Amino acid sequence: MKVAYNIPEFREARRKLNGSLGFVPTMGYLHEGHLELVRRARAENKNTAVSIFINPTQFGPREDLAAYPRDPDRDLSRLREEKVDLVLMPDAAEMYPPGYGTWVNVEGVTERLEGAARPGHFRGVATVVAKLFNIVEPTRAYFGEKDAQQLIVIKKMAADLDMGVQVITVPTVREFDGLAMSSRNVYLDLEERESALVLHKALTLARNLHSKGERNADVIRKEMTALIQEEPRAKIDYVSIADASTLDELSSIDRPAVVSLAVKIGKTRLIDNITLAG
Numbered sequence: 001m002k003v004a005y006n007i008p009e010f011r012e013a014r015r016k017l018n019g020s021l022g023f024v025p026t027m028g029y030l031h032e033g034h035l036e037l038v039r040r041a042r043a044e045n046k047n048t049a050v051s052i053f054i055n056p057t058q059f060g061p062r063e064d065l066a067a068y069p070r071d072p073d074r075d076l077s078r079l080r081e082e083k084v085d086l087v088l089m090p091d092a093a094e095m096y097p098p099g100y101g102t103w104v105n106v107e108g109v110t111e112r113l114e115g116a117a118r119p120g121h122f123r124g125v126a127t128v129v130a131k132l133f134n135i136v137e138p139t140r141a142y143f144g145e146k147d148a149q150q151l152i153v154i155k156k157m158a159a160d161l162d163m164g165v166q167v168i169t170v171p172t173v174r175e176f177d178g179l180a181m182s183s184r185n186v187y188l189d190l191e192e193r194e195s196a197l198v199l200h201k202a203l204t205l206a207r208n209l210h211s212k213g214e215r216n217a218d219v220i221r222k223e224m225t226a227l228i229q230e231e232p233r234a235k236i237d238y239v240s241i242a243d244a245s246t247l248d249e250l251s252s253i254d255r256p257a258v259v260s261l262a263v264k265i266g267k268t269r270l271i272d273n274i275t276l277a278g
Helices: 007-015 032-044 072-081 121-136 148-160 183-187 190-195 197-211 217-229
Strands: 002-004 021-026 047-052 086-088 140-144 166-170 234-243 257-265 268-276
Touching (some): 007 086, 021 032, 021 121, 032 047, 032 140, 047 072, 086 121, 121 148, 140 148, 148 257, 183 268, 190 197, 197 217, 197 257, 197 268, 217 234
Parallel strands (some): 002 086, 021 047, 047 086, 140 166
Antiparallel strands (some): 234 257
């Protein structure tokens, strides 16, 4: 496994590869969800590359950039076990050198949900992913469904800018009790970890109501909200039932819909989602 710490070093190694390249961009502190992306990339491509970069431009001024969990040695060990070919581990100065001033803005789908809650977040996400696609030149790039809005944004960017990268969606990997795997789960203490299950419970409630024939999105939102509010450690940021393509909020589930939510458990902000058919 070749580990490159700067862009020229990575590009030199990339030129030596023949055949398709599957790419998994990460911010490190790898868990089983990341590794599932890597395994999918390996299964579908001749070569596999992973980036580890905590992107400062997608964090707001009051967010957890400084405290974001890091363990690069462990990450590299796990990637060696998965037989990854190339790893890019740049620092912030490598990705955003002095005088950097170019940004990618994806309009429309970034203006609500995470985009409204975290101003500037998707400008940072779109910019760094565009840069990584240019550096890595992947055949396919792999992203988890847990970040549903991010996935929609990246697919739109890749299509709008004719990037020629196939963006592959991989189902959310969950803990045994349903909690979506996330690097931020490490922030939760034992009591908060139990309280965090309310996200999965609320999504399961939505799925069950839908399967029983409920199509009124307002009814489902209210039922989900009431369930979450029963958990004293939970503070709702948003509960959304939106069009799976545009992320416009729905009054009736008459088309594919993303049911998503952001909830703070203590100081930790968690997100999760499911998709419902129309």
